[in-house]
Amino acid sequence: MDLRKEIIEELLKHSILVEPDVVDFIIERGGKDYLPHFIEEYRPLEVVTLSSLKKEKKASEKTVFSKPEPSEYEWDFKVLMGEAELKIKEGGIEDFRSLFLDRYKRLARILGTQTQLRGYTEISKLRGGEVKVIGMVDEIRITSRGSLIFTLEDPSGRVECYYPEGSFLLNDEVIGVVGNYSENNDRIYVKDILRPGVPIMKKNRKIAENISVAIISDTHIGSKMFLESRWKKFLEWLKRGKGDAAGIKYLLIGGDLVDGIGIYPNQEEELEILDIYNQYEKFAKYLEEVPDYIKIVMIPGNHDIVRNTEPQPVLPEEVRKMFNGNVEFLPNPGIFSIHGYKFLMYHGTS
Incomplete structure (x- = not known):
């Protein structure tokens, strides 16, 4: 499409009429890159003429619209756990045993740092x-009196625990227990239950570059309930690069990119786009409008064209090739770093 026609059509979408010379003015200052700035500046005017332009240089004096500061920086993005590191398996008994054992060891390391649990004992000892x-x-x-009886298991053995004060516990939860052990009853009389905590980050880390990250999720392209007007406002906000958008260098999208097909009964009645590949094509078209200096990182969700079992692999190749080169595809969950900051991105199910 002719550039002048594209500019005029975009201005008409915002109810802005311009003289032909004003279109030349926009092209000289960067064309479509300058357009969001022009729309924001002159939206209050119904008709824009050269004489109404505010303190701008003459149209003959060519200037280039400057992009936001983040466009000057290189991407510093590293995948720390992708599909290869997830080691997706068949889901046999030994695979589940390995999963639970790994989970126990990781949480036990966290619990073991708590003062009350230092020097904890294996159950067999x-x-x-x-x-x-x-x-x-x-x-x-x-019990009828509200006391709690449960079994605690580690790799060395099992022991029954009795907690008279009661508490909320979940099966397969990893906890620490402090109490008195009775050899005669083979039971721990629990005084306190401890859970893993999140360590407090004392150091306020900073990076040299003036950048920020935008995080969104659940776009559900293809659904009749897709909030298209709000999505377009979001894209316009990114392209304008003003205010909070001025520092954005990365866009993270946390799954359910499209609404999918056959996810729940009678879903087709709520779909605007009935073909899942057309849903992804529509999404890819939307993302083409994101400024090219912004890297996009995406993971799948339970509505996407991957298996429901977690970890979920990256989107298939025939879908990935629909998107531009500034898009990174990760599995669910995915772990990566941005300028030294570690991110875990995960899409759950309800």
Whole structure:
């Protein structure tokens, strides 16, 4: 399409009429790159003439619209855990055992740093008296008096626990227990239950570049409930590069990129686009409007064209090739770093 025609059509979408010379003025200052700035500046005017332009240079004096500062920086993006690192398996018994064991070990390391649990004992080595144990919860029961009885398991063995004060526990939860162990009853009488915490970051890390990250999710392209007008406002905000948008260098999209097909009964009644590949084509077309200095990072969700079992692989190749080169495709979950900051992106299910 002719550049002049594209500019005029975009101005008409915002109810702005211009003289032919004003179109030349816009082209000289960067064309479509300058257009969002022009629309923001002159939106209040119904008709824009050369004489109404505010303190601008003459049209004959060519200037180039300057992009926001982040466009000057190189992308510093590294995949820390992609599809290869996830080691997607068949889901056999041994695979599940390995998963739960790995989860136990990771959480036990976190719990073991707490003062109350330092020097904790393996269940197989318990001796009478005060004990500290870390294990995975199983077989939860509540007595008529509200006390809690549950089994705690670690790689070395199992032990029954009794907590008279009661508490909220979940099966397969990894917790720390402090209490007294009775060898006669083979039971721990629990005084306190401890859970993994999130470490407090004392150091306020900063990077040299003046950049920021925008995070969105659940665009559900193809659904009749897709908020198209708000999406277009978001794209316009990104392209304008003003205010909070001025620092954006990365756009993270956390799954459910499209609405998909056959996700729930009678879904087709709520779909605007019935073909899932057409849904992705529409999404790719939308993302073409994102400024090219912004890197886009995407993971799938339960509505996307991947398996529901987690971890979910990246989108298939026939979908990936619809998108521009500034798009990174990761599995769900995906772990990556941006300028040294570590990100975990995950899409759950309800």
